Amino acid sequence: MPRTPAAPLPWPAPAPAPVATPRGPRRPRITAWLVLLLTVLALGAAFGLGPKDATTTDSTGTALPAASQSNKVAEIVKTFPTGAVAPAIVVYSNTDGSPLSDAQRSVVSERSGPLGALGLAPAAARPEVIENKVATVAVLLPTDADDDRNSDIIQKVRTTAGQDLAAPLRAEVTGGPAFRADITQVFAGADTNLLIATATVVAVLLLITYRSPVLWLVPLLVVGAGDRVAAIVVAVLAPHAGVQVDASAAGILSVLVFGAGTDYALLLVSRYRDELHLTEDRFTAMARAWRGTAPAVLASGTTVVLSLLTLLTAELTGNRGLGFAGAIGILVAMLFGLIVLPAALVLPGRWLFWPLVPKVGDAISADRRGLWARIGQAVARRPAQVAMAGTAVLLLLASGTLGLRTGLAQADSFRKTPEAVLGQRTLTAVQPAGAVDPLTLISTPATAEQVAQAARQTPGVSSVTPSTLTDRYASAEVILAAAPGTAESDRTLQRLRDTVGQIPQADALVGGATAEAYDTAQANTHDTRLVVPLVLAIVFLVLIALLRSLIAPVLLVATVIASYFAALGASWILFRTVYDFPAVDTNVPLLSFLFLVALGVDYNIFLIARTREDTVAGHDTRTAVLRALASTGGVITSAGILLAAVFAVLGVLPLITLTQIGIIVGIGVLLDTLLVRTVLVPALVLLTGRHFWWPSRPEGPAR
Numbered sequence: 001m002p003r004t005p006a007a008p009l010p011w012p013a014p015a016p017a018p019v020a021t022p023r024g025p026r027r028p029r030i031t032a033w034l035v036l037l038l039t040v041l042a043l044g045a046a047f048g049l050g051p052k053d054a055t056t057t058d059s060t061g062t063a064l065p066a067a068s069q070s071n072k073v074a075e076i077v078k079t080f081p082t083g084a085v086a087p088a089i090v091v092y093s094n095t096d097g098s099p100l101s102d103a104q105r106s107v108v109s110e111r112s113g114p115l116g117a118l119g120l121a122p123a124a125a126r127p128e129v130i131e132n133k134v135a136t137v138a139v140l141l142p143t144d145a146d147d148d149r150n151s152d153i154i155q156k157v158r159t160t161a162g163q164d165l166a167a168p169l170r171a172e173v174t175g176g177p178a179f180r181a182d183i184t185q186v187f188a189g190a191d192t193n194l195l196i197a198t199a200t201v202v203a204v205l206l207l208i209t210y211r212s213p214v215l216w217l218v219p220l221l222v223v224g225a226g227d228r229v230a231a232i233v234v235a236v237l238a239p240h241a242g243v244q245v246d247a248s249a250a251g252i253l254s255v256l257v258f259g260a261g262t263d264y265a266l267l268l269v270s271r272y273r274d275e276l277h278l279t280e281d282r283f284t285a286m287a288r289a290w291r292g293t294a295p296a297v298l299a300s301g302t303t304v305v306l307s308l309l310t311l312l313t314a315e316l317t318g319n320r321g322l323g324f325a326g327a328i329g330i331l332v333a334m335l336f337g338l339i340v341l342p343a344a345l346v347l348p349g350r351w352l353f354w355p356l357v358p359k360v361g362d363a364i365s366a367d368r369r370g371l372w373a374r375i376g377q378a379v380a381r382r383p384a385q386v387a388m389a390g391t392a393v394l395l396l397l398a399s400g401t402l403g404l405r406t407g408l409a410q411a412d413s414f415r416k417t418p419e420a421v422l423g424q425r426t427l428t429a430v431q432p433a434g435a436v437d438p439l440t441l442i443s444t445p446a447t448a449e450q451v452a453q454a455a456r457q458t459p460g461v462s463s464v465t466p467s468t469l470t471d472r473y474a475s476a477e478v479i480l481a482a483a484p485g486t487a488e489s490d491r492t493l494q495r496l497r498d499t500v501g502q503i504p505q506a507d508a509l510v511g512g513a514t515a516e517a518y519d520t521a522q523a524n525t526h527d528t529r530l531v532v533p534l535v536l537a538i539v540f541l542v543l544i545a546l547l548r549s550l551i552a553p554v555l556l557v558a559t560v561i562a563s564y565f566a567a568l569g570a571s572w573i574l575f576r577t578v579y580d581f582p583a584v585d586t587n588v589p590l591l592s593f594l595f596l597v598a599l600g601v602d603y604n605i606f607l608i609a610r611t612r613e614d615t616v617a618g619h620d621t622r623t624a625v626l627r628a629l630a631s632t633g634g635v636i637t638s639a640g641i642l643l644a645a646v647f648a649v650l651g652v653l654p655l656i657t658l659t660q661i662g663i664i665v666g667i668g669v670l671l672d673t674l675l676v677r678t679v680l681v682p683a684l685v686l687l688t689g690r691h692f693w694w695p696s697r698p699e700g701p702a703r
Contacts, residue, residue, distance in 0.1 A: 028283040032343035039340050043225055051235035054250040054325055065315040068519040069497065073442050073511020077475070078144070080468050085120055086513065087138040088154060089175040089436065090161045091423045095168040099132045104169050108135045111171075114160050115139050118153060130430045137161075141177045147184040154181035158419070174423030176437050176513040182418035186655045197649045198258045199224060205642045209266070215352050218344050219265035226336035227257040230329040241324055243312075248658070249322040252650075256595075257329040259646040260304065263602060263639040264337035268293045270635045272345060276358035286346040294338055295546075296609040300602040301334040303542045307598035310534040314527040316520065319587070372633025372678065376626040379679060383686035390680035394562045394671070400569025403576075405583040407521060408656060409485035412582050415654040424483070432462035434480030434489065439496070439512040441476040447506040448474035458499050460492030484514040493518050521586040528590040535594060536561075539601050546605065547612060548696040555684050555692070556604045563676050564596045567668030574663065585657040592664040599643065600668065603636045603677040611685065615698040625685040633678050640673025 064071040077084040092108050094100065100108075108127045116125030119139040129135045139157055141150070154177055161171035199220065206216035230253060238245050245253075271293045275285035308330065311323025350357050379386045411421045424436045441464070443451040448466065451474075455464045460481055468475040478496065482488035493515060500508035536557060543553035568589065575581040607625075610632050614624035647669070650662030685692050690699050 028287070029347070032283075032347050035339060035343040036347070039225065043228065046229060046232050051232055054231040054234040054238075054245050054253050055247055064516055064519055065523045068516075068523070069509045070511040070515040070519045073440050073509050073515070074143070076442055076473055076509070077440060077511070079473075080470060080475070084143040085140045086143050086176040086437075088119075088141050088157055088173055088177040089423065089427065090115060090137040090139065090157065091172045091174060091426050092135040092137075092161075093133060093170060093172075093426050095170050097133070098168070100129065100135060100169075105129060105135060107165070107169065108137065111161060112137045115157060118157055118160065134426060134430045136427070138175075143176070147180070150177055151181040151184050154178055172419055172423030172426055174420045174427060174436055178420040178423065179437075179513075182414070182420045183655070185418070186414070198254055198646055201645045201649055202258055202262055202642065205638070205645060206262070209638045209642075210269070210353075211356060212353055214354060215269070218348075218352065219262060219269070219341060222336050222341045222344055223258055223261035223265065223333070225340070226261050226332050227254050227329075229336075230257050230332040233332060234325045234328045237328065238321065238324060243321045243324045244317050245321040245325045246318060249318065249325050251658075252322060253325045253329045255646055255650065256326050257333050259643040260301070260330050260599065260602070261333035261337055262642055262646075263599075264293075264297050264301070264333060265341055266635050266639045266642070267297065267606060267632075268337065268341060269345065270631075272342075273353065273358050274631070276350060276353075277360060280360055282346050282349060286342050290338070290342055292613065296605050297334060297338060299542060299546045299609065300605040301330055303539055303601050303605070304330045304598040306538045306542070307535045307594060310531045310538065311527075311594070313530055313534070315523040316527060316587075319524075319527055319590075322591070370630060370634070372637075373626070373630035375633065375678065376629040376682060379629075379683050380622065380626060380686055383683040386679060387683040387687060390675055390683065391562070393675065394566040394680075397566035397570045397671075398562065398568070400571075400573045401565055402569075404568070404572050406586055406589065407485070407487065407490070408581075408583050408585045409483055409489075411483060411485070413585070413656055415656055415659060428483060432479050432481045433483035433486075434462060434514070437484045437513040439478040439480065439493070439510055439515055441478050441496075441500065442509045442511065443474050443476075443500070443503075443506045445469060445471070445474045447503055447508075448476070451500050451503055451506050451508050452476050454499050454503060455496060458492070458496045460488065461496060478510070478512075480514070485517050489514060490518050490521075524586040524590060528593075531590060532593060535597055539597060543601070543604070547608060547693070549693045551688060551694045552608065552692050555688070556601070556608065556681065559676050559681060559684075560597050560600055560604070563600060563668055563671050564593055566671055567596060567664050568592065570667050570671075571660070571664040574667075575660065579659075581656060581660070584660055588657060588660045588664065591661055592668070595647070595661070595665045596668040596672075599665075600672045600676075603640065603672055604681065606632050606636055606639075607677055607681060608685075612693070612698055615693070620699055621690050621692060622686055625682050629678065629682050636677055637673050640669050640677075644669040644673075 064074070074084060090111075092100070092104070094104075105127070112125050112127050113122075115137050116122035116139065119125060119141055121140045124140050125137050127135050127137055141153055145153070154173060157178075158171070158173045161173060165171060202223070203216060203220050206220060207213075210216050231250065234245055234250075234253065268289060271289040272286055275288045276282065279285050279288075305327045308323045308326040311319045311326075314320050314323070345352065411424055414421065424433075427436060441451065441455055448469070452464045452466060455461055455476070455478055462479045462481045464479075465477045466474070467477050480489055480492050482492060493510065497510050500506060500510065539560065540553050540557050543556055544550065547553065572584065575584070607628055610628035611621070611625045614627050615621055619627065644666040647662045647665040650658040690697070693699070
């Protein structure tokens, strides 16, 4: 017999009768105090004995795949008598573009001696005048120095080169070591700056959300403590796991811990407030809130952890380090959110919510006719039209990806132009752009001349100069016509490798900084193709396990994918029209996808887990999803706005890559919270009804 359609949900629904319970027993109180005491002791030991941050390597950036040509060249060059070296190029020119005078050329010659003394080969630091407008001095520096040592040397080179120069003569230091030093400078103090900015954003948004002068401090302090513990755990465990965590990964770790930890706190506090309307005993209220919140937090956190761990399959060590650090961070955020935060919330009592102290007998959020309850009723009246409109908006935004370009040139990686880029521009005005970062061509001694000749005939190659000859290897310096990191430079590199690779018994390899950037981009492409399907599979399987359904996971994963492409398309339009970014960096799509899908599914889980809970409690699916939206709509919105703001904090660093990740994830999270999870998903649930849960039947058999 067909089941009678459920009547519309009455508004406001009568609040459940308050449960009269005696004052909580001593055991929960003692347990809560014990949890806080152990947490404080552990934090004291961590601050006193633990590492200062999560970084385990002084090198900033992504180590190369072992099988790449550039990595093989780097290992071969280390065996040369001079070791692995790269030139820091001091570029002298007049600010007004006038030719260099004889006196200015004499100044450059005098400076070449002190400059050469700072490098590995003083005799190589000979002045070279180009078109009488630019003079260069090459200072050969080791490539195996850590970031701090390299930055110190570059600073000495810049000080020596530019000291007491009479206007209009100027000195600019460029080349591979200089670019590396400028990137290192971007991350100098990154952990501290990001932590301060993130904590400030979280504090302000929590204060606005809770409208209490006290309550916001509790989750902020708990999440802040979790961030410190996560950094220490990562620093201790990463070497044992065989991964390296650099400064950029450590900065993103704080963003993840604060973002996810605050999301979990918002969910728990909201449920705890509701339970305080139903019982006098706050310990009973917290126990009920915990039982209602923990499954959703564990499911969403597990999804994020497993998604981040897929990066351990990546080729690039930077991606592996980020995946490991992020997974540890989310685990710690879950631990503090489900153990430390409940103790910190329940001990102070109801006054913590002042001035909006919850009173027994007041309606819980699911039974109030608030904003999200009214939105739910509006969606319920026309679910098909709402679903079509929401889908159309996502498709329209996603169409922005049609013109998407990936791959930033080295000179375009900074939001503020550093000296290395300025020097490169001065140099490229008078000689081939590739002279800033020459390629290194390796072959056997017997075929060295043949290989060099083939390289010279390759389109896009400006010059080939033999450099080092040993018993096993011959090397040559190859200068390209195009600037490093550009599309034309990449095409020339491919042609060069194809050409010299066909010479019999030459064992020719092409490396150098430009080749390293190209091989890194190729590895990022490989990692994207590998990680994206793994993440989607993990999300799908976790949703199946949580919801015991096949239809629901398909629809929810589809909304996640649509949300990601909409965010990417909208961001690309913003990049071109507002920021004037020429392209998206090669690793941005992968990391943005990972963060958006893994974190975005949190809101799916918060909403649909609550829907299933109310369905099992006896409501039909239609009523249950509207109650869940009324209960979690505000929480999801607050969490999404907070998470978007936290990721936007990445923009405090003047590196375009992190700015792009922050903007894409921020836009994606806002789309998730304001459109997808709170409008489109409820519309899909209303359209599918009880079939949403197939093959399970949480409503019970149809009548």
